[in-house]
Amino acid sequence: MRRVVFTLLLGILFLTLQVTLLTSFPFRRIRPDLILILVLYLGLFYPPISGGLLALFMGFLMDLFSGNGFGLYTLSSPFIFYGARFFKGRFYLESFTSQFLFVFTFGLVEGLLILILLSALNPGPVDKLYPLLFTFLLPQSLFTGLITPILFFLIRKGFFSLFNHQEIGVMERGNRS
Amino acid sequence: MRIRSLFLFRKYTISAFIIVLLLSALIVMSLRVKQRKGVDYFDALLMEFCAPFQKASTFVIKGIRGVFQEYFFLFHLQKENIMLKQRMAELQKENQQMKETSLANERLQKLLQFREKISPTVIAAEVIGQDPSSWFKSVTIDKGEKDGVRKGMAVIAPEGVIGQILKTAPHYSTVLLITDYNSAIDSIIRRSRAKAVVEGKGENRCQLKYLLRTEEVVVGDMVVTSGLSGNFPKGLMVGEVREVDRKGHGVFQYAELVPSVDLTKLEEVLVITGSSIPLSERREKKERKIPEKGAKKK
Numbered sequence: 001m002r003r004v005v006f007t008l009l010l011g012i013l014f015l016t017l018q019v020t021l022l023t024s025f026p027f028r029r030i031r032p033d034l035i036l037i038l039v040l041y042l043g044l045f046y047p048p049i050s051g052g053l054l055a056l057f058m059g060f061l062m063d064l065f066s067g068n069g070f071g072l073y074t075l076s077s078p079f080i081f082y083g084a085r086f087f088k089g090r091f092y093l094e095s096f097t098s099q100f101l102f103v104f105t106f107g108l109v110e111g112l113l114i115l116i117l118l119s120a121l122n123p124g125p126v127d128k129l130y131p132l133l134f135t136f137l138l139p140q141s142l143f144t145g146l147i148t149p150i151l152f153f154l155i156r157k158g159f160f161s162l163f164n165h166q167e168i169g170v171m172e173r174g175n176r177s
Numbered sequence: 178m179r180i181r182s183l184f185l186f187r188k189y190t191i192s193a194f195i196i197v198l199l200l201s202a203l204i205v206m207s208l209r210v211k212q213r214k215g216v217d218y219f220d221a222l223l224m225e226f227c228a229p230f231q232k233a234s235t236f237v238i239k240g241i242r243g244v245f246q247e248y249f250f251l252f253h254l255q256k257e258n259i260m261l262k263q264r265m266a267e268l269q270k271e272n273q274q275m276k277e278t279s280l281a282n283e284r285l286q287k288l289l290q291f292r293e294k295i296s297p298t299v300i301a302a303e304v305i306g307q308d309p310s311s312w313f314k315s316v317t318i319d320k321g322e323k324d325g326v327r328k329g330m331a332v333i334a335p336e337g338v339i340g341q342i343l344k345t346a347p348h349y350s351t352v353l354l355i356t357d358y359n360s361a362i363d364s365i366i367r368r369s370r371a372k373a374v375v376e377g378k379g380e381n382r383c384q385l386k387y388l389l390r391t392e393e394v395v396v397g398d399m400v401v402t403s404g405l406s407g408n409f410p411k412g413l414m415v416g417e418v419r420e421v422d423r424k425g426h427g428v429f430q431y432a433e434l435v436p437s438v439d440l441t442k443l444e445e446v447l448v449i450t451g452s453s454i455p456l457s458e459r460r461e462k463k464e465r466k467i468p469e470k471g472a473k474k475k
Contacts, residue, residue, distance in 0.1 A: 012227055019306035019317070020234040024242070035309065048191050052198045060205070064223055065231075066308050067315030067343060067357045071209040075202040082195060114312055121210070122359075132379055136311040 003163055004050055007042070010155070011058045014038055019065055032144040035062055036110060037151050039077050040103055043084025044093060055081035070121055076113045080106055099152060100145040107141030217344075221322075224346035231306040232319055287335045288447060298451025300324055304443045305349070314357035314377065315340075316443055321348040324450075330408050331449040337414035337437035338362065338402060339446055350448075354440050355415070356381055363405040364415050366398050375400060375415050378433070381440055383416060385432040394421050394432055408449060 014034035022031045035058050042051040042058075059077030066073070084106065091098055111133065288301055302320035320326050322345050332339045332352045340360060343353040353360055360377040364385075371392035373385045388394060398418040404411025420433040 012230060015227065015309060016230045016234050016306075018309045020231055020238055023307035024238050031311065033310075049194055052195065056198060056202060059202070061223065061227065062309050063209075064220055064227070064344075065306060065315075065317055065351065066310045067313030067351070067353045067359065068310065069209060069343065069359070071202075071206040073310070074205050075199070078195075078198050078202055111312075114310075118312075132312065135380065140311055 003159070004054065006159075006162060007038075007046075007054050008057065010158075011035065011038055011054070011061060015061050015065065030139045030143040032147050033107060033110075033140060034151070035073075035077075036080070036107060036144060037103060037148050038155075039080050040084045040106055040148075041152060041155055043081045044088050048082070048085060051085075052078055052081055068118075070117070072114050072117050075117065076110055079113060080110055083109065096149045099149045102145075103148040104141050104145030107144045108137065111137040111141065220344060221346040224344070224349050224351075228305060228317060228319070228346070228349040231317060235303075235305045284445065288445060290335075299447045299449050300326070302326075302350075302446050302448055304446060312379075313359075314354040314379065314440070315343060316352050316354065316446075318350050318352055318446060318448070319348070320448060321346045321350050323347045326350050326448050326450065331410070333413060333447050333449065334438045334443070334445075337416065338409065339438055339440065339443065341408065342448065352446070355383055355436055356440055362409060362415065363403045364400050365403045366392070366394060366418075367401050368398055369393055372403060373400070373432075375434060381436065383434040383436060385418065385434055386429070388430050388432060390423065390428055390430045392430075394418060394430065396421060400434055410449065 014037075018031070018034050022034075025031070039055045039058050042054055046054065055077045056074060059073035059075065060071075062073035062077070063071045084102075087102075091102060093099055093102060115130075115133070285301075300320055302318040302324075304316045305319050306317040308315045318326075318332075326342055326345055328342050328345055330342045332341060338355055340352045340354040340357070342350050344351040355362060355375065355377055356379060357377040358379055360375075362375045363372070364375045365372050366388075369392055371388060371394065373388035375383050376386050378384045385394075385400065396418055400415045400418065402409040402411060402413040402415060414437040416434040416436040418432045419435050422431040422433075425431070
């Protein structure tokens with residue numbers, strides 16, 4: 001329960017940083033998606049039930065403060081979470097490069113998923129968003145991937161300092177829901 | 178009792194949970210599209226919980242930015258000049274503070290003058306956060322339903338139109354900016370009075386649509402609100418035409434527009450909560466009514 005509350009608070013902290021600190025810098029195009037990093041972290045180290053619920057909540061939070069009225073992130077976040085869970089055993093994710101590539105790929109996947117959902121729900125004006133694939137999505141996914149190893153390290157450090165090793169071991173094996 | 182034991186086929190617990198979770202996400206989406214009250218309450222509750230963190234963070238960032246701007250360049254000075262430089266820094270700080278106060282004063286005075294000019298039922302709000310996603314364009318403000326803010330209300334600045342209220346919570350609201358691809362405002366070109374619809378294009382750009390090919394539009398033309406799109410008063414500045422596209426076929430031509438307000442640097446905004454009739458017109462109406470009443474009494 002404690003780690004769920006901690007993750008919820010971490011999600012709120014990441015969202016706050018994403019909408020305030022990261023938007024105050026002049027380089028907006030490369031603003032990394034911290035919530036995506038957290039959802040992928042959940043996918044790698046959390047059990048399917050509590051992790052899935054947390055991913056759904058993170059998506060809900062994103063939708064709450066975003067100009068999208070459909071709730072697209074509420075749907076895309078659990079997809080990303082289960083996608084990450086599905087692929088986590090197929091890659092060696094301890095190195096900087098593999099973590100970067102993993103998050104970069106999922107950043108692109110999430111962007112494409114959002115575009116597909118948008119064009120399914122509101123096909124008319126979505127064509128204006130296609131140029132953003134290259135001007136926003138690509139650089140954003142790149143920078144999200146670049147800061148991932150640091151954030152993964154910090155989150156794991158935070159967990160190790162707050163909870164006992166046995167609990168984290170159970171969490172990382174994903175045996176407890 | 179563990180959740181798993183509730184399921185008849187334990188083997189499929191996880192798969193069943195994933196399906197239920199994704200279905201519930203779809204239901205939330207459907208409820209949002211239909212704008213049901215249940216989701217709204219939950220939205221408002223979460224917004225009330227999360228927005229104060231954003232407000233505090235914005236406050237801290239503004240403070241740090243001020244200190245950073247004032248002191249950063251002073252760190253490289255030589256030892257012998259430290260005293261002098263410290264004094265200079267103090268003076269600079271005072272000066273900066275005074276400048277900042279003066280600028281804020283000027284801005285607020287401008288807002289106040291504009292508020293009196295446009296409508297008395299306007300409330301000022303502070304921007305506390307930007308959109309977390311790069312696909313959409315919105316900002317969060319520190320005024321909500323308790324302050325009289327409702328969905329669809331127009332949000333403006335002295336320089337022009339900013340957008341409209343998309344979601345509300347008791348003390349906070351989300352504003353959909355005119356640059357969002359979902360935004361559309363009925364407008365006219367000030368010089369030629371040609372009608373068009375301003376739609377968001379993302380990246381601080383808008384597009385003029387449904388502009389008849391027969392209408393004359395040139396680069397530099399000013400676009401203002403027509404007063405036909407609900408809550409926006411007539412004559413508010415929307416932006417300036419930067420590019421005209423007549424290449425395609427059909428009855429319409431297209432133009433690209435740069436908003437008159439720099440939407441990337443928003444700090445304070447005004448929400449039109451009441452009548453959109455300008456104060457001067459209302460005064461005239463009032464004056465007209467008073468003699469009428471006097472005549473009736475006679």
